[in-house]
Amino acid sequence: MGVVTRKETVMKHLIEFEKNKKGGVTASELSSYMGLDRTNISRYLNELYKEKRINKKEGRPVIYSSIGSLIEDEVSIEKNKISKIKDDLKENNSLNRNKENLVSINKDSLEMLVGAKHSLKLPIQQAKAAILYPPRGLHTLILGETGVGKSLFAEVMYYFAKESNMISEDAPFVRFNCADYADNPQLVVGQIFGIKKGAFTGADSDKEGLLKKADGGIFFLDEIHRLSPQGQEMLFTFIDKGYFRLLGDTEKKIKAEVQIIAATTESPQSFLLKTFTRRIPMTIVLPPLRERSLKERYYLLNEFIVAESLRLGKSIYVSKNALISFLLYDCPNNIGQLKSDVQLSCAKAFLNYKINKDNYILIDQGELQPRVQKGLMKIQEHRKEIESLVKSMTDILRFSTEDNLSRNFELEVSEEENSSNKSFYSTIEKKIEILKNQGMDEKNINDILNIDFEQYFKKYINTINTSFKKDEISKIVGLRIIRVVEKMLTVASEKLKREFDQKVYFGLSLHLQGSIERITSGKKIYHPKLNVIRVQCREEFIVAMEIVKILEKEFDLDVPLDEIGYVTMFLAACDYESNEQLEEKVGVLVMMHGRSTASSMVEVANSLIGEEYIQALDMPLTMKAESMLEKAKETIKQMYTKKGLLILVDMGSLINFGDIISSELDIKIKTIDRVTTLSVIEAGRKAINGRNLESIYNSCKEIGRTSIQMPKEDYTGNKEFIIITTCFTGEGAAERIKSRINCGLKNIEKVKIIPLDILDKEDFLKKVGLLKEKYIILAVVGTVNIFIEGVAFISAQDIFIEEGIKRLDELIDIESDFLKVRKALTNEIKNLNCIKLISDIREMIRQIEESLNVKIQHDVQVGILIHVSFLIDKIKHGINQIEFKGLEEYRCKHFKEFILIRKNLEVLEKIYKIKIYDDELAYIVRMVIENCNIN
Numbered sequence: 018m019g020v021v022t023r024k025e026t027v028m029k030h031l032i033e034f035e036k037n038k039k040g041g042v043t044a045s046e047l048s049s050y051m052g053l054d055r056t057n058i059s060r061y062l063n064e065l066y067k068e069k070r071i072n073k074k075e076g077r078p079v080i081y082s083s084i085g086s087l088i089e090d091e092v093s094i095e096k097n098k099i100s101k102i103k104d105d106l107k108e109n110n111s112l113n114r115n116k117e118n119l120v121s122i123n124k125d126s127l128e129m130l131v132g133a134k135h136s137l138k139l140p141i142q143q144a145k146a147a148i149l150y151p152p153r154g155l156h157t158l159i160l161g162e163t164g165v166g167k168s169l170f171a172e173v174m175y176y177f178a179k180e181s182n183m184i185s186e187d188a189p190f191v192r193f194n195c196a197d198y199a200d201n202p203q204l205v206v207g208q209i210f211g212i213k214k215g216a217f218t219g220a221d222s223d224k225e226g227l228l229k230k231a232d233g234g235i236f237f238l239d240e241i242h243r244l245s246p247q248g249q250e251m252l253f254t255f256i257d258k259g260y261f262r263l264l265g266d267t268e269k270k271i272k273a274e275v276q277i278i279a280a281t282t283e284s285p286q287s288f289l290l291k292t293f294t295r296r297i298p299m300t301i302v303l304p305p306l307r308e309r310s311l312k313e314r315y316y317l318l319n320e321f322i323v324a325e326s327l328r329l330g331k332s333i334y335v336s337k338n339a340l341i342s343f344l345l346y347d348c349p350n351n352i353g354q355l356k357s358d359v360q361l362s363c364a365k366a367f368l369n370y371k372i373n374k375d376n377y378i379l380i381d382q383g384e385l386q387p388r389v390q391k392g393l394m395k396i397q398e399h400r401k402e403i404e405s406l407v408k409s410m411t412d413i414l415r416f417s418t419e420d421n422l423s424r425n426f427e428l429e430v431s432e433e434e435n436s437s438n439k440s441f442y443s444t445i446e447k448k449i450e451i452l453k454n455q456g457m458d459e460k461n462i463n464d465i466l467n468i469d470f471e472q473y474f475k476k477y478i479n480t481i482n483t484s485f486k487k488d489e490i491s492k493i494v495g496l497r498i499i500r501v502v503e504k505m506l507t508v509a510s511e512k513l514k515r516e517f518d519q520k521v522y523f524g525l526s527l528h529l530q531g532s533i534e535r536i537t538s539g540k541k542i543y544h545p546k547l548n549v550i551r552v553q554c555r556e557e558f559i560v561a562m563e564i565v566k567i568l569e570k571e572f573d574l575d576v577p578l579d580e581i582g583y584v585t586m587f588l589a590a591c592d593y594e595s596n597e598q599l600e601e602k603v604g605v606l607v608m609m610h611g612r613s614t615a616s617s618m619v620e621v622a623n624s625l626i627g628e629e630y631i632q633a634l635d636m637p638l639t640m641k642a643e644s645m646l647e648k649a650k651e652t653i654k655q656m657y658t659k660k661g662l663l664i665l666v667d668m669g670s671l672i673n674f675g676d677i678i679s680s681e682l683d684i685k686i687k688t689i690d691r692v693t694t695l696s697v698i699e700a701g702r703k704a705i706n707g708r709n710l711e712s713i714y715n716s717c718k719e720i721g722r723t724s725i726q727m728p729k730e731d732y733t734g735n736k737e738f739i740i741i742t743t744c745f746t747g748e749g750a751a752e753r754i755k756s757r758i759n760c761g762l763k764n765i766e767k768v769k770i771i772p773l774d775i776l777d778k779e780d781f782l783k784k785v786g787l788l789k790e791k792y793i794i795l796a797v798v799g800t801v802n803i804f805i806e807g808v809a810f811i812s813a814q815d816i817f818i819e820e821g822i823k824r825l826d827e828l829i830d831i832e833s834d835f836l837k838v839r840k841a842l843t844n845e846i847k848n849l850n851c852i853k854l855i856s857d858i859r860e861m862i863r864q865i866e867e868s869l870n871v872k873i874q875h876d877v878q879v880g881i882l883i884h885v886s887f888l889i890d891k892i893k894h895g896i897n898q899i900e901f902k903g904l905e906e907y908r909c910k911h912f913k914e915f916i917l918i919r920k921n922l923e924v925l926e927k928i929y930k931i932k933i934y935d936d937e938l939a940y941i942v943r944m945v946i947e948n949c950n951i952n
Contacts, residue, residue, distance in 0.1 A: 023057075023061065024061045024064060024065065026051075027047070027051070027058060027061040027062065027065070028065055028070065028071070028083075030047060030050060030051050031047060031062075031071065031081065031082075031083060032083050034046070034047060034050050035082060035083060041072075041074060041080035041081060041082035042080065042081055042082065043078045043079065043080060043081070043185070043187075043233065044058050044059040044062055044078070044079065044081070045078065045232060045233060046187070047062070047081075055229075055232075056271075062081050065081075066081070071083055078184075078185055078188070078232075078233035078274070125177050125180050125181075126173045126176040126177050126180060127141045127144055127145060127173055127174070127177050128141065130170075130173060131313055131316045131317050131320065132309060132310075132313045132316075134683070135309075135310060135313060135680075135681065135682070135683045136304050136308065136309045136310065136313060136681070137303070137304075138680065138681070140170070140301045140302065140303055143299060143301045144157070144170070144173075144174050144177065144301060145177065146299070147174070147299040147301075148174055148177055148178045148181060148183055148276075149181060149183065153183075153274060153276060154178065154183060154276045155276075155298045155299045156256060156276060156277040156278070156279075156296065156297050156298065156299070157174070157276075157277070157278045157279070157297065157299040157300075157301060158241070158278075158279050158280070158281070158285065158294070158297045158299070158300045158301070159171060159278065159279070159280040159281075159300075159301045159302075159303060160280075160281060160282075160285070160300060160301065160302045160303070161280075161282065161302060161303035161304075161305070162282055162305045162350075162351055163282050163350055163351065163353065164306075164350040164351030164352050164353030164354055164355075165303040165304065165305055165306070165351045165352060166303060166351075166352050166353075167239070167280040167303060168192070168237070168239060168280065170301075170303060171235075171237045171239075171278045171280060172190065172192075172237070174235070174278060175190040175234070175235045175237075178235065178276070184233065184234055184235070184276075185233065188233050188234035188235070189230060189231050189232070189233065189234035189235075190231075190234055190235050190237065191227050191228075191230050191231035191234065191235070191236050191237065192237045192239065193208060193209065193227050193236070193237070193238055193239070194239040194240050195238060195239065195240045195241055195242075195243040195244045195248075196239075196240040196243045199243045202245035202247065202248065203264070205243075205244060205245065205248060206245065206247060206248045206251065206264050207224070207226070207264045208226065208227060209226050209227055209228055209238075209244075209248065209251075209252070210226040210228055210251060210261050210262070210263060210264055211223070211224055211225050211226030211228070211229060211263040211264065211271070212224040212226070212263055212264050212265060213262075213263040213264060213265035213266035214265075215265065223263065224263075226263065226264075228255065228261060228273055228275060229271060229273055231273070231275045232273040232274060232275060233274055233275075234275065234276075235275070235276050235277075235278055236275045236276070236277050236278070237278045237279075237280070238277065238278070238279045238280070239279075239280050240280070240281060240282070241279035241280060241281045241289065242281045242282075242283040242285075242287070242288035242289060246290055249289065249290045249292075249293040250290070250292070250293075252277070252293065253290075253292055253293045253296045255273075255275075256277070256296045257296065259272055259273075259274070260272045260273070261273070277297075279297065285300070305351050306348050306351040306352055306355065307348075310402075310682065310683065311344050311345075311399065311402050311403065311406055312406060312683070314343075314344055314355070315340075315344060315406060317352060317355060317356075318340070318343050318344070318355070318359065319416065321355070321356050321359040321360070322335065322359060322363065322416040323416050323417070325359065325360060325363040326416050326417050329363070329367060329378065331377075331378055332377070332378070332415050332416065332417040333363060333366065333378050333380065333415075333416045333417070334377050334378065334379045334380070334413050334414065334415050334416075335379075335380045335413070335414050335416065336379070336380065336381045336382070336412065336413055336414075337407060337410060337412050337413070337414065338381070338382055338393060339362075339380050339381050339382055339384070339385060340407070340410075340414060341392065341393055341396060341403060341407065342382065342385055342389050342390055342391075342392035342393045343355070343358070343359070343385075343389060343392065344392065344403065344406070345392035345393065345395045345396065345399060345403070346388060346389045346390075346391055346392030346395075347388070347391075347392075358385075358386055358388075358389055361386060362380050362384045362385055362386070362389070363378070363380065365380075365384040366378045366379055366380045366384045369384070379413075401601070401657075401658060401659065405659050412546075412549065495530070497571065497572075498526055498529055498530050498533070499526060500571075501529070501567055501568055501571050501572075502522060502525055502526045502529065503522075504564075504567050505525075505564040505565075505567050505568065505584075506521070506522060506525070506564075508560075508563065508564050508567070509560050509561075509564055509588055512560045512563070513556060513557065513560055513588065517588075519814075521587050521588075523814060524587060525584070525587045528583065528587065529568065532580055532583070533568075533572055533574065536574050536575075536576065536577075536580070537572075537574070542577050542579045542580045542583075543579050544579035544580070544582035544583060546582070547578065547579055547582040550582045550585050550586065551582070551585075554585050554586075554588070554589045557585045557588040557589045558581070558582070558585045560588060561581045561582075561584040561585040561588055562581055564584070565580070565581055565584060601658040601659055601660050602658065602660060602704050602705065602707060603658070603660045603661050603662065603663055603704045603708065603709065603710050603713055604632075604653075604656040604657060604658055604660075604661070604662040604663070604704070605630065605631045605632070605662075605663050605665070605697075605700045605701050605704050605713075606631075606632050606633070606634065606649075606652065606653065606656060606662060606663070606664050606665070607619050607622075607631060607632070607633045607634070607664075607665045607666075607692060607697055608633075608634045608635075608636060608645075608649060608664060608665070608666045608667075608671050608674065609633075609635065609636065609666065609667040609671070609692065610636050610638060610667055610668070610669065610671070611635060611636070611637070611638070612635055612637050613635055614635060614667070615633040615634055615635045615636075616633045616635055618633070618692070618694050618697055619631045619632065619633035619697065620633075621694055622694060622697040622698045622701050623701065625698055625913055625916060625917065626698060626701045626702050626705060628701075628705060630701050630704065630705055631697060631700070631701040631704075632652065632656060634648065634649060634652060636671065642670040645670075645671070645674075646670075646674055646677065646678075649674050649678065650678050650681070650682070653678055653682070653684070653686070654682065657682075657684050660685075660709065660710060661684070661685035661686065661687070661709075661710035662684065662685065662686050662687075662710075663686075663687050663688075663689065663700050663704070663710060663713055663714060663717070664686060664687070664688045664689070665688075665689045665692040665696060665697055665700060665717070666688060666689070666690050666692060667690070667691065667692055668690065668691070671690075672688060672690045674688070675687065675688035676688070685710060687710055687711075687713075687714040689714065689717050689718060695920045695923075696717045698916075698917070698920065699713075699716055699717050699920070700713055700716075700717050702867065702868060703716055706867060736791065736792050736793045737768075737769055737791075737792050737793070738767055738768040738769065738792065738793050738795050738829065738832060739768065739769045739770070739771055739788065739792040739793070739794055739795065740758060740768055740769075740770050740771070740794075740795050740796050740797075740798060740825065741770075741771050741772075741773055741785065741788070741794060741796070741797045741798070741799075742754040742755045742758070742770060742771070742772045742773070742797075742798045742799060742813075743772070743773055743781070743797060743798070743799030754772070754798055754799070754813050754816055755770045755772050757816050757817060758770055758798065758816060758822070758825065761816070761822040762822060762825055762826060762829075763826055764826055764829040764830070764833075767829055767833070768795065768829060769792070771788065773785075782805075785805055793832065794808045795808075795809070795825070795828045795829065795832060796808065796809040796810065796811050796824075796825060796828055797809070797810050797811070798810075798811045798812075798813060798816055798821070798825075799812075799813050809824075809828060811824055811825065827875075831875050834875070834879060835855065835859070835879070835882070838855065838879060838882060838883065839851055839852060839855050842854070842855065842883070842886055845887075846886060846887070846890045848890070848893065849889070849890060849893070849929075851886075854886055854889070855882060855886070857924075857925060857928060858881070858882050858885050858886060858925070859878075859882065860924075861885070861921050861922065861924060861925055862878055862881055862882070864921045864924075865917070865918055865921050865945060866949075868917040868918070868920070868921060869914065869917060869918075869945070869949070871945070871949040872949060873945060873948060873949045874948050874949065877944060877945075877948035877949070880944065881941065881944055881945070884940075884941070884944070885925070885941070888933070888937060889925065889929050889931060892931040892932070892933070893929065893931060898933075898934050898936055898937045899936060899937065899940075900936050901935075901936040901937075901939040901940060904935060904936060904939055907939055907942075907943075908935065908939065911942055911946060914942050914945065914946055915935075915938065915939075915942060918938065918941060918942055918945065919938060922938065922941070
């Protein structure tokens with residue numbers, strides 16, 4: 018009778034519980050609700066189910082519900098389905114499509130971890146597999162150093178399990194650190210499995226263990242290596258059989274459905290039983306902080322500082338130098354230590370804020386621990402990566418939960434804007450507009466829009482050519498501006514005791530020409546770093562305030578303070594020039610099987626290109642692929658530049674290294690297989706000459722092909738000649754350059770001039786690509802030399818003296834000569850397309866010039882072109898090639914030239930399916946080396 022009464026009580030409480038919780042009840046929930054043992058509750062619920070008085074829904078965990086509740090739920094579900102179908106029909110979407118959209122929109126918890134696409138990509142894939150593996154996931158062991166985030170990773174796996182419906186929303190996550198009771202192994206076992214009354218002195222009642230409390234969920238055992246062998250045996254018995262016994266109990270079996278996640282800082286082989294590790298099918302290794310990229314460390318810092326901002330209820334400002342210190346300091350205890358050091362610095366900054374009654378919380382070098390401050394000393398070792406990361410950040414970054422304004426602001430301009438309205442000013446205005454659209458008030462804009470465009474100014478001032486005469490500048494900016502700039506710089510020179518070179522003279526002239534137009538038209542001038550400039554360049558700023566009076570008097574203007582900031586930058590330009598950095602180049606790495614195969618090939622290639630630029634990695638046949646991959650990864654980390662890396666390999670596993678490392682390190686890598694010495698030479702030579710990764714890759718691929726697919730060109734008629742004029746700053750400069758060319762060229766009727774701006778490099782190169790399809794580009798004229806393959810560059814300054822105009826006239830004459838040659842050859846060579854033939858030979862000549870770093874005289878180029886044209890025609894008709902006397906001696910004497918010119922001739926051989934022997938090659942070599950100027 019008593020049992021029946023208890024069963025009815027369970028039935029009654031089940032119905033009561035369901036009133037507050039729809040969707041059914043678990044045995045564990047009802048046990049907690051009634052304050053009774055879960056095992057007994059589960060037994061009563063199963064008896065009620067067998068009597069068909071309640072419903073039971075199988076799953077993990079099992080859900081029980083009353084009959085009436087089930088009917089209500091089913092009615093509710095059907096109503097929801099009908100409502101959802103109506104909504105879907107209104108939006109013209111199917112239910113399946115809506116599910117797909119939900120999956121794509123809502124990222125799971127694991128994917129939200131910092132490094133999910135990079136250093137944690139593999140661990141996350143493993144974690145998902147462990148959680149989703151049917152029927153109840155895989156037990157998992159997480160390995161990693163102290164502080165790498167093992168506990169957090171385990172907890173996020175738990176959240177993912179709930180999101181994936183592998184466990185219920187209210188499933189438990191029980192955490193236990195085996196090190197907490199390490200000195201008492203018996204107590205550790207008791208905590209995990211529970212204790213039977215009388216098991217040892219003081220055990221006066223049964224005590225439920227954590228493993229039982231984790232039933233239906235996940236049990237996380239940290240520092241698992243501190244679990245005794247006895248505990249490990251009990252744990253793997255549970256893994257095998259699904260039940261366990263209380264410590265001290267030899268009879269009663271306790272069942273539980275639990276996924277175990279264990280973690281350790283130690284090697285599993287050192288401390289864990291083999292019989293235990295064999296039962297943990299999934300092992301996940303988390304990388305230490307030192308193996309993660311600086312970008313990932315930055316995102317971690319961002320999270321930690323924003324969290325402190327939330328705790329304090331105020332924005333936190335961090336100086337760029339302090340941020341760099343955090344990015345670079347040695348942090349042996351990984352993410353845990355990084356977080357602690359951030360919190361400590363925030364606490365010190367908050368204390369200063371309170372004591373000094375400041376208006377803001379600022380973390381500068383003084384708020385950092387000494388070990389963190391030392392990070393700034395390592396900037397030379399990581400300069401490229403740091404510059405790439407912080408190049409467009411503000412000097413002071415703001416971290417806030419309201420608006421994370423620590424994002425990088427890059428100088429950007431709309432594609433619709435043309436060269437006549439792009440300058441410093443339009444760039445600043447564009448950025449202000451973006452910030453306003455983000456809802457930022459004026460005070461925050463002034464705080465945050467401290468754009469580091471000094472790099473932009475440095476680039477401009479350092480690309481100005483000095484080979485021009487001052488009186489020629491007036492042809493682009495006018496005599497009045499020239500006179501004013503001379504007066505201004507004369508005064509500045511006396512005051513500052515320094516001489517200003519032609520870069521400053523020409524740059525300031527161009528700049529003021531645009532400034533005057535802007536002030537006259539009433540447009541606002543804004544200098545985002547005015548206060549910084551006033552402090553850093555105090556003397557120059559005082560002088561600038563004085564010399565702008567000359568400008569105001571001459572043009573009847575009222576020069577604003579912000580414009581004086583720009584003039585100050587020109588007066589301080591010598592500092593920028595001294596800090597000029599060399600442009601980065603694509604890295605080239607050769608990896609091949611064998612003890613010295615790659616090294617030998619690279620030695621030859623470097624010798625021929627004249628510079629130790631290409632690097633080699635040899636893979637002995639005894640070396641494992643995994644070891645070689647790690648070796649390659651470390652080498653690539655040292656070599657990598659933002660322009661990318663080209664890897665040349667021979668075969669096998671090496672072919673896939675590029676993709677693997679590119680994905681892990683998030684860097685640009687291209688791979689070429691079946692490497693030859695010629696392709697290595699080609700890669701090194703083009704990398705040294707500043708070509709981009711795609712260009713070098715395509716060029717090397719061409720060498721390895723059996724037939725060459727030439728780019729589509731117009732080989733049926735003539736293309737017009739064009740000259741491109743460019744400007745980098747100063748409004749309307751490109752148009753003025755165009756006007757100067759129009760006035761000076763004697764052959765102006767033969768050429769078309771097209772002005773383009775160069776502020777947006779990608780947009781500029783895209784437009785050039787389109788123009789090359791329609792025209793023959795003779796030259797680019799401007800203040801900045803952006804390399805365009807096969808196109809001459811002439812500085813804007815040279816255009817205003819006879820040298821530049823003369824050079825343009827020469828280019829027109831040269832192209833006209835080639836046009837005449839083409840017409841003549843068309844009458845002589847009938848079986849070949851002479852337009853294409855001449856284009857191919859001219860490209861070969863250009864490649865020879867580049868390979869040997871020489872300039873071949875124009876008349877010699879014409880001679881080579883005619884000679885090679887008739888040679889190809891002669892070989893195609895089966896006529897014997899002529900003999901070169903003393904071939905062997907001549908080849909030994911000019912071995913380098915033979916190899917490089919042979920390589921360039923191979924392209925023609927493949928296109929026209931011919932073979933040019935060494936005798937004919939020798940004649941071409943002699944024509945080149947006896948009629949060229951060394952660059």
